Amino acid sequence: MEAAALVCTAALVALGLYWFMWVMGSAEQKGKRAVDLKMGSISRDKVQDKYKQYWSFFRRPEEINESSAEKEKVPAFVDTFYNLVTDIYEWGWGQSFHFSPSVPGRSHRDATRLHEERAADLIGARPGHRILDVGCGVGGPMRAIAAHSRSNVVGITINEYQVGRARAHNRKAGLDSLCEVVCGNFLQMPFPDASFDGAYSIEATCHAPKLEDVYGEIYRVLKPGALYVSYEWVTTPLYRPDDPEHVEVIQGIERGDALPGLRRQDEVADIARKVGFEVVQEEDLARPPAGPWWTRLQMGRIAYWRNHLVIKALTLLGIAPRGVTDVHEMLYFTAVHLSQGGETGIFTPMHMILCRKPLTAAAAAGDSSGAN
Numbered sequence: 001m002e003a004a005a006l007v008c009t010a011a012l013v014a015l016g017l018y019w020f021m022w023v024m025g026s027a028e029q030k031g032k033r034a035v036d037l038k039m040g041s042i043s044r045d046k047v048q049d050k051y052k053q054y055w056s057f058f059r060r061p062e063e064i065n066e067s068s069a070e071k072e073k074v075p076a077f078v079d080t081f082y083n084l085v086t087d088i089y090e091w092g093w094g095q096s097f098h099f100s101p102s103v104p105g106r107s108h109r110d111a112t113r114l115h116e117e118r119a120a121d122l123i124g125a126r127p128g129h130r131i132l133d134v135g136c137g138v139g140g141p142m143r144a145i146a147a148h149s150r151s152n153v154v155g156i157t158i159n160e161y162q163v164g165r166a167r168a169h170n171r172k173a174g175l176d177s178l179c180e181v182v183c184g185n186f187l188q189m190p191f192p193d194a195s196f197d198g199a200y201s202i203e204a205t206c207h208a209p210k211l212e213d214v215y216g217e218i219y220r221v222l223k224p225g226a227l228y229v230s231y232e233w234v235t236t237p238l239y240r241p242d243d244p245e246h247v248e249v250i251q252g253i254e255r256g257d258a259l260p261g262l263r264r265q266d267e268v269a270d271i272a273r274k275v276g277f278e279v280v281q282e283e284d285l286a287r288p289p290a291g292p293w294w295t296r297l298q299m300g301r302i303a304y305w306r307n308h309l310v311i312k313a314l315t316l317l318g319i320a321p322r323g324v325t326d327v328h329e330m331l332y333f334t335a336v337h338l339s340q341g342g343e344t345g346i347f348t349p350m351h352m353i354l355c356r357k358p359l360t361a362a363a364a365a366g367d368s369s370g371a372n
């Protein structure tokens with residue numbers, strides 16, 4: 001009898017562990033399981049070192065912009081960052097690596113899709129168009145936009161591992177005839193001049209040390225008359241650089257998100273005009289009546305602790321590589337800083353700017369008008 005009870009208890013514990021670690025996947029989607037957490041293209045034994053290198057580079061984000069040698073290193077460290085975080089993002093957030101305003105009565109998944117479709121509508125994407133996705137991640141937005149507009153979307157990301165993930169997801173979704181993914185640097189894109197009918201970037205250009213460099217490249221590859229929309233990460237006018245608490249929050253966001261210094265909201269349109277764009281519309285999509293984007297991060301507190309335990313256990317069992325716990329801990333603090341940035345209103349991840357490449361070069365040279 002005692003032996004039977006022991007066997008039953010052992011079976012229950014084993015079942016519980018299996019459920020906790022293998023079945024209970026992400027907070028949002030069951031696309032990625034904890035046991036499949038890799039660290040991109042980094043080999044298992046290098047994860048901890050790579051994380052340390054990343055952290056020592058981005059620990060003092062304010063210093064990166066002071067030296068051009070440091071600025072040049074940014075894309076390589078951003079690539080390392082996405083090797084470290086891509087699987088954790090997919091596991092704990094889903095295939096769209098961005099925020100969206102919450103929509104009462106709708107799921108996060110719906111709110112995410114609506115935010116993505118809005119970008120497609122703003123640039124008038126339609127069947128037959130060739131649209132560029134600047135910094136495409138694993139392609140969540142690309143698939144939503146291709147399915148919504150039936151346009152052909154070409155995504156570019158600096159991270160090879162994301163290219164593989166995005167292509168696999170595209171195939172699985174049956175959208176590989178509309179979606180293409182290229183590995184490359186958006187500061188020097190491998191596309192001919194005037195080869196796209198439209199472009200968008202969702203929470204990606206914040207990784208560029210100089211916004212004019214990426215905007216200049218997007219301008220180059222767009223056809224005259226084509227539209228470009230971006231959801232930008234910026235500090236708002238409520239941010240006070242002389243308030244140590246504000247500085248702590250903003251630097252926390254920069255460190256944990258591989259950002260070489262956040263820009264101010266009022267800088268973005270000037271930069272777009274500087275490279276030749278006409279600014280058609282500009283709006284912080286996080287402002288009321290939009291629902292708060294940061295509550296999704298806060299509601300996940302219990303999920304973070306569960307995830308932390310799962311990752312710790314998998315590391316102890318030798319299933320997840322050493323270093324994953326450090327990356328996960330960094331992300332936890334990033335989430336705290338992001339939600340403080342949202343609550344205080346000093347930061348927004350969705351400052352929307354809609355730009356047009358003028359039809360003629362003369363119009364581009366002559367444009368110094370403001371947004372209309």
Ligand SMILES: C=C(CC[C@@H](C)[C@H]1CC[C@H]2C3=CC[C@H]4[C@H](C)[C@@H](O)CC[C@]4(C)[C@H]3CC[C@]12C)C(C)C
Nearest residue numbers: 088089092093097098203257304307331332334335
């Ligand atoms: C645009 C960027 C990324 C934005 C977001 C998609 C990510 C920013 C912070 C990430 C996360 C923080 C906490 C993680 C949590 C500890 C873990 O258990 C599960 C995943 C997180 C929720 C993770 C998910 C993605 C983010 C919200 C930047 C990089 C420009």
Ligand SMILES: C[S@@+](CC[C@H](N)C(=O)[O-])C[C@H]1O[C@@H](n2cnc3c(N)ncnc32)[C@H](O)[C@@H]1O
Nearest residue numbers: 096097098135136137157158185186202204207
């Ligand atoms: C936060 S993710 C957003 C991904 C996608 N837009 C989404 O919303 O799911 C930022 C993306 O920008 C890409 N990126 C950052 N710097 C880049 C660069 N210099 N060249 C190309 N891609 C870059 C990253 O690889 C990543 O795919």
